[in-house]
Every structure is written in structure tokens, then in C-alpha cells.
Amino acid sequence: MLKLKNVDIYYGKIHAIKRVSLHVDEGKIVALIGANGAGKSTLLKTISGLHRPEQGAISFGDSDITRAAPEDIVRCGISQVLERAHVFKPMSVEDNLLLGAYHRSSRSVRTAIHGDIDHVYNAFPVLRERKKQLAGTLSGGEQQMLAIGRALMAKPKMLLLDEPSMGLAPIIAREILNMIVHLRQQLGLTVLLVEQNARSALRIADSGYVLETGRVLVQGTADDLLANRDVQRAYLGRDAE
Amino acid sequence: MYWEAINECMPREEREQLQLERLQATLFRVYMNVPFYRKTFDTLGIDPDAFRSLDDLRQLPFTTKEDLRASYPYGMFAVPLREVVRIQASSGTTGAPTVVGYTRNDLKHWSNLVARILTAAGVTQNDIVQIAFDYGLFTGAFGFHYGAERLGASVIPISSGNTKRQLKIMQDFRTSALLCTPSYALALAEAIHESGTSVSSLSLKYGLFGAEPWSEAMRSELQDKLKIIATDNYGLSEVMGPGVAGECLERNGLHINEDHFFVEVINPETLEPVAPGETGELVITTLTREAFPVIRFRTRDLTQLMPELCACGRTLIRMTKVMGRTDDMIKLRGITVFPSQIEAVLCATEGVEPHFQIEIDRKGALDEMTLLVEVSDSLFSDEIKDLQGFMDRIRRDLESEVGFPVEVKPVEKKSLERFDGKARRVIDRRKK
Numbered sequence: 055m056l057k058l059k060n061v062d063i064y065y066g067k068i069h070a071i072k073r074v075s076l077h078v079d080e081g082k083i084v085a086l087i088g089a090n091g092a093g094k095s096t097l098l099k100t101i102s103g104l105h106r107p108e109q110g111a112i113s114f115g116d117s118d119i120t121r122a123a124p125e126d127i128v129r130c131g132i133s134q135v136l137e138r139a140h141v142f143k144p145m146s147v148e149d150n151l152l153l154g155a156y157h158r159s160s161r162s163v164r165t166a167i168h169g170d171i172d173h174v175y176n177a178f179p180v181l182r183e184r185k186k187q188l189a190g191t192l193s194g195g196e197q198q199m200l201a202i203g204r205a206l207m208a209k210p211k212m213l214l215l216d217e218p219s220m221g222l223a224p225i226i227a228r229e230i231l232n233m234i235v236h237l238r239q240q241l242g243l244t245v246l247l248v249e250q251n252a253r254s255a256l257r258i259a260d261s262g263y264v265l266e267t268g269r270v271l272v273q274g275t276a277d278d279l280l281a282n283r284d285v286q287r288a289y290l291g292r293d294a295e
Numbered sequence: 296m297y298w299e300a301i302n303e304c305m306p307r308e309e310r311e312q313l314q315l316e317r318l319q320a321t322l323f324r325v326y327m328n329v330p331f332y333r334k335t336f337d338t339l340g341i342d343p344d345a346f347r348s349l350d351d352l353r354q355l356p357f358t359t360k361e362d363l364r365a366s367y368p369y370g371m372f373a374v375p376l377r378e379v380v381r382i383q384a385s386s387g388t389t390g391a392p393t394v395v396g397y398t399r400n401d402l403k404h405w406s407n408l409v410a411r412i413l414t415a416a417g418v419t420q421n422d423i424v425q426i427a428f429d430y431g432l433f434t435g436a437f438g439f440h441y442g443a444e445r446l447g448a449s450v451i452p453i454s455s456g457n458t459k460r461q462l463k464i465m466q467d468f469r470t471s472a473l474l475c476t477p478s479y480a481l482a483l484a485e486a487i488h489e490s491g492t493s494v495s496s497l498s499l500k501y502g503l504f505g506a507e508p509w510s511e512a513m514r515s516e517l518q519d520k521l522k523i524i525a526t527d528n529y530g531l532s533e534v535m536g537p538g539v540a541g542e543c544l545e546r547n548g549l550h551i552n553e554d555h556f557f558v559e560v561i562n563p564e565t566l567e568p569v570a571p572g573e574t575g576e577l578v579i580t581t582l583t584r585e586a587f588p589v590i591r592f593r594t595r596d597l598t599q600l601m602p603e604l605c606a607c608g609r610t611l612i613r614m615t616k617v618m619g620r621t622d623d624m625i626k627l628r629g630i631t632v633f634p635s636q637i638e639a640v641l642c643a644t645e646g647v648e649p650h651f652q653i654e655i656d657r658k659g660a661l662d663e664m665t666l667l668v669e670v671s672d673s674l675f676s677d678e679i680k681d682l683q684g685f686m687d688r689i690r691r692d693l694e695s696e697v698g699f700p701v702e703v704k705p706v707e708k709k710s711l712e713r714f715d716g717k718a719r720r721v722i723d724r725r726k727k
Contacts, residue, residue, distance in 0.1 A: 057312060060347045072344045075316045077309075263316075269344065270320045274400075274583070281400050282585065283378045284324075 055080040055244055056101070056132075056212060061110030063093070063100050070096045072268045073110070078212070083238055083245040085255035085276070087289055088265035094248040095137060097265075098214045101246070102134040103127040114212070128157060131211035138220060139201040143190030147181055150189050150200055154207030167207070174203040177237065195226035199233070206237075212244040213237075219251055227251070231258050252289035256280050264289070298414040298446070299407070302554050303609045310610065314557055315349060317582035322346055325588050328373040331366055332590060349557065352580060353568070357591045363393040363533060372396050374586050384432040385532035392432070395532055396586035402441065404583055405535055408552050409442020412541030415550065415609070416526040417501050418472050420447030425465060427475035427483075428506070429455040429715065434536025435506055439474050442538065448472070455479065455715035458486045469498040477509035477517065477525075478718040481649065484520040494522050503528055505537060507718060508596075508617045508635045512642030513649060514546070527616050533592055534579050540614060548601045548613030555583045558614070559591070560600055563621050574599050576621055577614065595621040597633075623721055625655065627662045632697045634720040637666060640692050646671055646685065650711050657725045665702040666693065669711055 056078040063071035070093045078084045086094050099105045101112060103124035112120045119127050133154075141150050151174060155167045175182035178199040184192060189200060198218055205213060215234065219227030235258050237243050249255035256262055256276040264271045264285055272282055279285045297303050305313075325332040326343040335356060336343055346352070363371060372379065380399055384392040397405065418424065424443045428435035430452060443450045451468055453461060455475065461483060464470065473480065480502055487494060499521055505528040517525045528541035529549050539556055540549040551558055560575040561568055569575035577594045581587075597620065601613040619633030626632075634653060641649040650669040655662060668689070674682050686703050693701045712719075 059312070059315070073319065073347055075312065075319060077312050077316070266323075269323050270316065271323060273316050273320050278400050278403075281398075281403075283374055283398065 062108040085259035085262035087252040092265040133205035133210035134214040137216040139197040141189040148185040154204035298411040368394040398585040406441035406445040408538035410445040415543040425470040438536035472501040477504040510639040512639040543607040550611040
């Protein structure tokens with residue numbers, strides 16, 4: 055479904071991503087893991103059009119989206135949830151959700167949008183309870199749910215999630231990841247998940263890629279990666295000697 | 296029947312993407328972890344980050360058996376020994392052994408890939424599998440052992456040799472699949488006939504033969520004598536062991552497990568890629584090996600790639616049965632001959648068994664080939680004239696096959712050495 059071939063990305067003068075090739079099949083959860091600064095977030099932002107790759111090709115389904123504008127990429131069916139949620143804090147929960155559907159807001163789809171909000175509320179009941187509350191007053195976990203819910207309002211085929219468990223208590227982080235599995239089942243979503251917590255990411259993923267200094271060090275099924283020595287050493291907290 | 300339909304029948308374009316991803320990661324890993332490759336790349340000024348297509352691999356030098364030997368024992372390992380859970384060594388058919396290592400993941404993949412080969416050849420969890428390969432440093436037995444267990448078949452780890460015991464167990468344990476070298480299968484078939492046992496009293500259904508080249512004629516003979524479906528499979532210790540490629544029930548070429556091995560076929564003299572469909576030396580790059588990755592390993596095995604899709608539904612590319620090894624390749628009077636060609640002629644001849652040995656001598660300026668072949672006892676007791684006429688016929692058939700006259704010497708049955716593992720067919724007495 056999503057395919058990257060030999061993508062090079064510069065971050066200022068730094069060659070952040072070096073000829074990375076990867077693919078995500080429809081309906082799969084694929085984890086992208088790696089240390090801080092390995093280039094994971096840069097890669098996600100490049101897929102969603104917020105960054106331009108220097109070289110290489112990115113395709114989604116049959117469309118080449120290598121140099122497409124972010125809003126066109128959203129229309130193709132890819133929605134990104136940025137790191138640290140980035141909800142609009144002075145706005146209500148419901149307005150935040152409505153903003154997620156801004157590109158669909160013609161009169162004819164307005165009722166459909168209200169139906170979609172209902173779906174989001176069903177997936178995250180806590181958001182319904184707080185729909186009038188200002189987003190800034192939500193807890194960290196709730197803000198993350200709101201950010202995911204807002205991304206779902208664009209009716210994406212694929213979600214790009216950047217560290218959805220960052221800064222959350224372990225039990226909340228686990229809950230968020232379980233919800234991702236649930237969403238995949240319910241909505242048939244495809245997910246590319248960036249995580250620093252490799253173990254929890256690989257627990258829910260089908261397969262994964264390990265990035266090191268901007269390159270793919272190893273690619274494989276989640277089980278293979280969990281048993282891989284480099285992954286264990288660097289990302290699962292097993293010491294080297 | 297497929298073992299992993301998703302990987303075996305994947306659209307080729309998707310598999311190419313997967314190969315590219317795995318190749319790029321492999322190059323990065325060997326550069327980081329294997330001093331041999333780091334040095335090679337640095338010396339030649341090759342940037343491992345520069346690889347953008349599968350074709351780019353051609354810029355890299357080959358890895359040869361000599362390179363592996365020079366790093367004896369552990370020099371080519373890409374992980375510390377504490378990650379290695381198994382050490383095997385190549386059978387050393389052609390010199391000093393090379394040592395290979397496996398991580399847990401390597402063993403898991405190995406089991407899985409062999410399970411694919413077994414499934415493709417018809418074996419299921421209901422089969423009773425007699426593994427008559429040598430258990431030890433040679434990878435054959437262990438590879439099949441893991442694969443058959445992974446598949447859920449019942450494994451008899453009898454190992455090689457002791458033909459009498461092989462037969463007794465085959466009979467008593469109701470073996471349904473026999474795994475060994477084709478030459479040993481032939482020896483077993485002979486022993487069955489000599490013991491007066493009727494083949495139909497056995498439960499044999501499948502024979503999976505490998506570890507040495509064998510001809511189509513040999514296949515017919517084995518299928519006929521043992522009343523089995525005989526399939527060929529291919530592997531070598533340096534890249535993993537068995538599980539690299541195997542025939543499906545179409546029995547027309549061996550499917551290569553391309554999601555784990557990237558293959559090329561080169562002209563062994565010019566080292567350039569051959570045109571599609573031409574014979575050349577198989578070169579393998581591992582895509583998933585953790586402990587012992589190799590880049591462009593020259594197998595010395597001669598084959599052709601068959602890019603057409605197979606009727607079985609697998610999209611994995613096929614290779615023809617291995618025609619011989621570059622080491623076995625006999626160059627005589629400018630003509631290339633493989634022992635498998637001789638074998639094919641003998642299989643097609645009534646009254647001889649394809650037990651043979653080739654001797655090559657230089658008489659004056661001319662190279663001469665002598666073939667020692669076992670003939671049935673009745674021929675020896677018959678009139679000399681009959682035997683001579685018979686030998687003349689073989690001589691004629693051979694000459695039309697190889698293109699120069701071959702001296703043929705009949706020898707008595709059982710006078711040539713029998714091999715439990717790989718047969719040694721050629722004795723070259725020419726001074727190189």
C-alpha cells in the first residue's frame with residue numbers, strides 16, 4: 055500500500071535518512087524503531103508531505119506522492135498524528151475533532167461528519183464525556199486520544215503515528231497501543247507506527263524496520279526483530295556484554 | 296500445497312521491493328560487522344549507502360570459497376559468538392572445510408525454508424521421514440530434520456550408511472519419505488532388489504534427493520525402482536544448507552527461496568552475467584542471515600534460471616537441475632563435459648547401472664577419457680563378442696553425447712566404491 059524506494063532526506067545540512075526503502079501492506083501495523091535522532095520522525099513527516107525528500111520515490115496505492123502537498127496526501131488517505139499530540143488547546147474537544155475534517159466540510163457531507171464524530175466517540179468514550187471541555191484541560195492520554203480521533207475524522211486509509219505513548223504513564227501507553235490494534239480491526243486501518251519503546255511497538259506490530267544513523271539496519275517480522283541481537287542490545291535494554 | 300503461500304506466491308514486483316530492502320540492510324550490516332567486507336568495500340572505494348537497485352550489486356566483488364577458508368574459523372561471522380547457537384562446517388568436498396554459524400533467528404528461518412521445500416515436494420505432517428544424510432558437521436541432515444519437525448512430520452534421524460539397517464527401518468517404521476543423495480538412493484534401491492523385498496511392501500511415496508547433481512534419467516530410474524515421486528532440492532552450507540531451492544510436484548526446475556536469497560548467474564570465466572536462460576555459475580547473496588551473511592558467493596554450481604511462471608502458482612523463480620560443479624567440469628580437447636551427461640547415457644542403457652568413474656589421462660598431446668562402468672554379471676559370463684558389442688554401443692552413445700571418443704571399460708558389479716554422501720566421479724591425472 056505504502057512504498058518508499060531509496061528515499062534520501064536532508065535535515066538542514068544533515069543527511070538524516072539514507073536511501074531508505076520500506077513498505078507497508080494494507081491492513082498491517084508496521085513499527086519503525088530506532089534511537090533518538092535515528093530519523094524516524096523526519097521520515098514520517100516526509101511521507102505526509104511536511105518535508106521534501108532529496109531523492110527517491112514514495113507511492114501510496116497507485117499514486118506517486120513523493121512531492122505532493124500535505125493536503126493532497128491527506129486526501130489520498132494518509133493522516134499523521136504528530137509527536138506530543140499537538141491538539142488545539144484553547145478549543146473544545148468537539149471543535150478539535152471537526153477541524154480534522156476541514157477538507158470535507160461542504161454542506162452535503164455535514165451530516166456524515168456528525169456520524170463520524172459519533173464513531174470517534176464510540177472508539178474513545180472519554181472524549182464524548184469531555185466534548186465541551188477545552189482540549190488543554192485534558193490529561194496527556196486523553197490528548198493523545200483526541201489527536202488520533204482528529205486524524206480519524208479525515209477518514210484515512212492509513213495512519214502515521216509518531217510516538218503515541220511518549221510521556222504517558224505505562225498503563226495509559228498500553229491502553230493507547232491496544233486502541234490502535236482495535237482501530238485496525240474495526241476500521242481496516244493500516245498503521246505505520248514510530249516508537250522509541252521498541253518492545254511495546256513490536257508487541258502490536260506485524261513487522262518492523264530498525265533505523266540506525268538514518269539507514270535500515272534490519273527489517274523483518276515483529277518476532278524476528280524481538281529475537282534480533284542488535285534490536286535487543288540497542289532498543290530492548292539488554293546490555294551488550 | 297504451500298507452506299507460506301503469502302511469501303511463495305507473492306507478486307514478483309512486491310518481492311523485488313522486499314529483496315531491495317533486505318539487501319540494503321544486509322550491506323549496511325556487513326559493512327558494520329564483518330571486517331572482511333568493510334576492508335573490501337573500503338579498498339575498492341565502494342560506498343554501501345550507494346546501492347539503489349538490485350542491479351547495483353554487480354559493482355561488488357564476489358565472495359569465494361577461498362575467502363571463507365582464509366577467515367577460518369570465525370572471521371566471517373557478523374555477530375559475536377555468544378549470539379551463535381549452532382556451528383556447522385561445509386562438507387569439504389573440495390578442500391578444507393568452511394565454518395558457518397547460526398543465530399536463533401537463522402535456525403528459525405532455516406526450519407521454515409526447509410518446511411517449504413518439503414511441502415512443495417508433497418511431504419505433509421502425516422509422513423514418516425527417513426533422513427539418511429550424515430548427521431554431523433554437514434548441514435544436510437540437520438536442515439531437513441528441523442524442516443520436517445517444523446512441518447510436523449515424524450522424523451527418523453537414521454543418518455547415513457548401514458544399508459541393511461536403513462532397509463529394515465524403512466520397512467518396520469513404514470517410512471513414506473526418503474531423504475538422501477541420489478547416489479545413495481540408487482544403492483538403497485539395489486539393496487532392496489537384492490534382498491528380494493518387494494518395493495510394494497514398503498510405504499515409500501516420496502524421495503527428496505540433493506547434495507549432488509543428478510540427471511533426469513536418474514530420476515526416472517529412481518522413481519521406477521522405488522515407486523516414488525522423486526524431487527530435487529538444492530542448498531549449500533556456505534549460505535545456509537538445504538532449503539535454498541527445491542522442486543515442486545511439477546518436477547520442472549527448482550524454486551529458489553528468493554525472499555531470503557538473491558541469485559545471479561554468471562559466466563565463470565568472464566564473470567559477467569549470462570543472458571537470460573543461458574547456463575552459468577550460480578551466485579548467491581543472503582538477505583536474512585544474521586550470523587553468516589555472504590555477498591555474491593560463488594557457488595561453483597552450474598545452472599540456468601527459468602524466469603517463466605510455474606503452473607504450481609509459486610512466483611519464486613526456478614533454476615534448472617544443477618548440471619555440475621565448475622570443479623567437476625571436465626575440459627577435454629576444448630569441450631566441456633559434466634559427469635551428469637555420462638550418467639544420463641548410462642541410465643538410458645539396459646544392462647548397466649549408473650555406477651561409474653571417469654579417468655582422465657594425457658597421452659602425448661592428447662587428453663583421453665576412460666569410463667569405468669559396472670555391468671551386470673550376466674554380460675561377463677556371456678560371449679566376449681556380446682560384451683564387446685555392448686560396449687561399442689555405449690561408446691557410440693557417449694561419443695554422440697559428448698562429441699569425442701571415450702574409452703569404455705566394463706568392471707564387475709560392486710567393484711567401484713559406493714558413497715554414503717556425495718559421490719566422487721572424476722579422477723583427473725593430467726598435470727595442471
